[in-house]
Amino acid sequence: MIQRPRGTTDRLPDMAPAWRLVTETFQRQCELRGFVPISTPTIERSELFTRTTGDATDLAQKEMYSFEDRGGDSLTLRSEGTAPVVRAYVQNGLHNLPQPVKLYYITPIFRYDRPQAGRYREHHQIGAEALGDASPAVDAEVIDLLWSTYRALGIDDLRLELNSLGDPDTRPAYRQALVDYFTPLADRLDSESRERLTSNPLRILDSKSPTVTELCERAPRSLDYLGEPALAHFQSLQALLESLEIAYTINHRLVRGLDYYNRTVFEFVPPDAGSQSTVGGGGRYDYLAELIGAAHVPGVGFGSGIERVLLNLERSGTTALPPQPIDxxxxxxxxxxxxxxxxxxxxxxxxxxxxxxxxxxxxxxxxxxxxxxxxxxxxxxxxxxxxxxxxxxxxxxxxxxxxxxxxxxxxxxxxxxxxxxx
RNA sequence: GUGGGCGUAGCUCAAACGGUUAGAGCGUCUGGUUGUGGCCCAGAAGGCUGGGGGUUCAAGUCCCCUCGCUCACCCCA
The missing domain is CATH 3.40.50.800 (Anticodon-binding domain)
Known part of the structure; x- marks a missing residue:
């Protein structure tokens, strides 16, 4: 018997009520803030993802579903949500609308990876992007949208982790500081982290290896290398979150897996944090548009895995909407x-x-x-x-x-x- | 990509040392009532025991390979 491809799921009717609860709750929260829906193709030119994601990331190196079509073009199944939306914004001239343009989507994401609990080769994300405005209030609005969605679903025990990666003009100094710090300790790093020392030093901070984690305690912190504008932005964001009573913790090791982020990065993680348990995360990406050959467009957004939201929904005990009754x-x-x-x-x-x-x-x-x-x-x-x-x-x-x-x-x-x- | 666990009916599970025709409950369908549901009773359908190879007189059971599921590493949502 032909079976479904590995890492995919058949979503049977009994799953529908919970699924609808999540997507409809999210849509409602979007509409309450003037976020409007956007839908982009399932396939994109491979360069869109390779040029934005970052060469040294796992996603770019081994997780993309890429193929050559009959015309010889290299295409890739959507491997993340943000780059296609930025591409659509630029290509369709959405900069002519009042800024920021606030968009949301519910879409499948494809990554070739070994499946396990809460991880699939095709998973689904709710996501939102606000483009064309660099104000910290937009960061706060986007975080509030995701936070409010979780709350409306009855999930109130996620921890919001926050960090700032600074801007491209200060990144080299921070990167060098990390290299200077870790190079003398190279013999205590695992082989992967040692490789990253040259390819992508920031990602060493993300390592889960206990010895590396310990070394990271004393590693230079990105917040200490922020330029004046990025620091002001970060402080302003924190003040806004506090006035919105959104609790957060600063995680100096939070760097995210995609290279296009600058300044704000954030993740929502469950209390019993396993290693692949992030429910949703995002950040600011003011230089992403330029990576795909467009003008400068500031942006901030997030993605959150529906399947992982569902895992947390079970814990919260929220019950789903009844279906249309048959009388x-x-x-x-x-x-x-x-x-x-x-x-x-x-x-x-x-x-x-x-x-x-x-x-x-x-x-x-x-x-x-x-x-x-x-x-x-x-x-x-x-x-x-x-x-x-x-x-x-x-x-x-x-x-x-x-x-x-x-x-x-x-x-x-x-x-x-x-x-x-x- | 690495490592562990597990694959018997749609689902949950049986099948002593290898030994007749692989069973049960739930579910499905039909009947018990020449046209009346739920409960009860009966019957039926439903399995190449994931696939392939090997050992053996004999394999669901032992061995090898392979595929799949699952958990963890890694990474991410």
Whole structure:
């Protein structure tokens, strides 16, 4: 049997209520702030991701789903949410709208990785990006959006971690400081961290190796290397978060896995933090647009994995929305009655009543068994006898007496039976 | 990419030392009621025991390979 590709999932109907709860809660929070939806292609030119993500990142080096199409172009399945939105902003001239342009999306993300708990090759993210305004208040707004979404879902125990990486003009000095600090300790670094010493020293801070972690304690901190504007930005953001009563902790080792970030970076992590447990994260990326050959466009945003939100939702005990109720089951008791049954179902649905319809003539017993398995409160029976007399038998499933109505009155009759019950 | 655990019906699980035709519960369908649900009872359908190879008179069971699931590392959401 052909099976689904590794690391993908079939989302079955019983998952739908929780899924909808997350996406609809997020959409609601977006709309409350004037964030509007955007959708970009599932495939992009590979350069979009390779040029923005950073050569030394794992994502660029080994996790992208890339292929050559029949025309010889290299395309890549969306490996992260931000670059495509920035590309769409530039390509469609959204800088002509009032700034910042506030966008949100719900989209699948593809990364070739070994699957495990909370990690898939195709996962889904809720995300938002605010483009065209460099104010720290925009950072605060974006963080507030994600924080409020979690809160609205009843998830209130995530820790917000915050850091600032500074700007490109101060980055070299900080990078050099890290190299100067770690080089004498190189023999105590694991091989991976030693490689990063030349390729991407900031990412050494992200290492989970206990010995490296210990060395990081005394490592230079990016906050000490911020320029005056970046420092002011960071302080202003902190003040805004405090006035919004959004608790945070500063994590000097928070650097994020993508290279395009500058200044603000943040992550929301659960209290029982395992190693791959980040629920959502993001930051500012004022130089991303330039990496793809566009003008300078400041931006800030986040992505949050829906599957991981769901894991935390279980812990919070929040319950999902009920689905559209089915009120009526229409049962054709003979094949000749199927057409009439479907006509009645349509008439009921036009009035907004949820109806399931049996598709084959079968015994009342099997239809009624099926009807009581559904959530229907009334069964409408149409058999040979009813057809001959132009009536429909209405059987309330709570045990009250069955009644008969003429076909033309069936909709009214069913509605009054439903009304009596409630 | 590295390491551990696990693969028997749609689901949850049985099948002593290798030994007849691989079973049960739940679920599904049908019947018990010539046209009336839930409960109960009965019956049926549903398995190349993940796949391939090997050992053996004999393999769901032992060995090898492979695929998949899962957990952890790594990395990220």
């Amino acid at each position: 009526v089951y229409v049962a054709p008791l003979a094949d000749a009655a199927v057409a009439e049954a479907m006509r009645l179902a349509r008439r009921l649905r036009i009035t907004g009543v949820g109806v399931e319809c049996g598709f084959r003539g079968a015994s009342p017993r099997s239809h009624l068994r099926r009807a009581s398995r559904s959530q229907a409160r009334v069964a409408a029976l149409i058999g040979q006898r009813e057809m001959e007399r132009g009536v429909v038998a209405l059987k309330p499933l709570n045990g009250t007496a069955q009644v008969e109505v003429v076909q033309a009155e069936a909709v009214n009759g069913i509605q009054s039976v439903l009304a009596e019950e409630t």
